[in-house]
Amino acid sequence: MNGTYEARDQRMSAYLTKAKQLQSTFDEFTIEQILRSENARADALANLGSTTTNGSKSIPIMHLMSPTIQEAEVLAPIDHGRNWMEPIFNYLQVDIPPDDRTEARRIKAKATKFCILYGKLYKKSFTGPYLRCVTNREAYDVLKSLHYEECRNHSGARSLSNRAITAGYYRPTMRTDSQNHVKSCDKCQRFTLVSHLPPEKNEWAEKLPEILWSYRTTPRRSTGETPFSLVYSLEAVIPIETWLATARSENPNEEQNSLELNFELDHLDECRDRAALRIQAYQQQVA
Numbered sequence: 001m002n003g004t005y006e007a008r009d010q011r012m013s014a015y016l017t018k019a020k021q022l023q024s025t026f027d028e029f030t031i032e033q034i035l036r037s038e039n040a041r042a043d044a045l046a047n048l049g050s051t052t053t054n055g056s057k058s059i060p061i062m063h064l065m066s067p068t069i070q071e072a073e074v075l076a077p078i079d080h081g082r083n084w085m086e087p088i089f090n091y092l093q094v095d096i097p098p099d100d101r102t103e104a105r106r107i108k109a110k111a112t113k114f115c116i117l118y119g120k121l122y123k124k125s126f127t128g129p130y131l132r133c134v135t136n137r138e139a140y141d142v143l144k145s146l147h148y149e150e151c152r153n154h155s156g157a158r159s160l161s162n163r164a165i166t167a168g169y170y171r172p173t174m175r176t177d178s179q180n181h182v183k184s185c186d187k188c189q190r191f192t193l194v195s196h197l198p199p200e201k202n203e204w205a206e207k208l209p210e211i212l213w214s215y216r217t218t219p220r221r222s223t224g225e226t227p228f229s230l231v232y233s234l235e236a237v238i239p240i241e242t243w244l245a246t247a248r249s250e251n252p253n254e255e256q257n258s259l260e261l262n263f264e265l266d267h268l269d270e271c272r273d274r275a276a277l278r279i280q281a282y283q284q285q286v287a
Contacts, residue, residue: 084172085121085133092116118250123170130247131170138244139164139171143181145240157182163218167238168246222282223275230272233264 023029087107090096093116097104114123115130122130134142146163161178171177216228217236228236241249 083135085135088114089116089121092121117247120250122247125165125170127165129168131165132168132244132246132250134169134171134244136171139169139174139177140181141244142167142169142240143178145238147181147185167241168248169244222279224278225271225275230268230275233268233271234261 087098087103088111091107091111092114097107114121114133116122117130121133123133125131142164143160146167147160157175157179160182161175164174164178213236217226217238219226223230226235228234237249
């Protein structure tokens with residue numbers, strides 16, 4: 001506050017900014033450093049909140065349930081440009097290529113990898129069913145759901161983009177978007193080089209649902225399958241898919257789905273046997 005020392009830590013800088021804001025509400029103020037030997041009563045008062053159980057009738061105690069400073073939330077990007085899907089959709093839907101001849105040839109070549117289902121643009125995938133093409137904002141919501149919300153496991157950019165593809169979504173810059181998303185994640189940047197020691201008991205209870213979701217829905221290298229699919233013979237649907245539908249969830253036929261599920265259950269033992277063989281082969285490789 002006096003300019004004698006510099007606040008280099010990010011949190012201390014935030015508190016310094018907050019203190020300077022409060023400073024403007026006073027007509028004048030002074031700061032004086034008190035020696036530790038003369039500061040015993042102030043220390044006792046500061047520690048009173050952690051030593052008393054029923055409070056005090058003579059000294060008011062205020063418990064702060066959250067820090068005075070609030071961490072800035074990552075805002076969704078604003079897409080000011082034209083929707084990247086529009087030229088491809090127009091060409092496939094009504095055969096309208098762009099006016100520019102070079103751009104028209106490029107769109108015609110690219111359009112062979114896409115198709116229109118249920119009035120929406122999908123991309124043909126090498127890894128599974130058709131991928132739902134999403135806008136910049138929708139891609140942000142998908143990555144946020146996988147990285148921060150119910151499905152979160154704060155994985156790296158490559159893993160995050162692969163999970164988005166596995167979930168059934170596509171955007172030409174999905175990997176770049178994932179890298180930017182991870183870079184903007186405060187926890188990922190803060191704990192990248194920190195040893196991941198077991199959390200405290202109360203934190204473990206809060207983190208358990210996220211950890212279990214990530215573990216159960218991530219394919220294991222040793223089996224090639226997710227633990228969820230080996231138990232239920234189907235893959236879990238991420239929460240965002242309930243409103244941003246993909247090819248597998250768009251206009252579902254419940255009767256046909258039930259029939260297919262029964263077929264998958266009949267083949268479940270075979271799937272588990274293959275997983276067991278992969279585990280044996282994997283164990284031999286690492287032995």
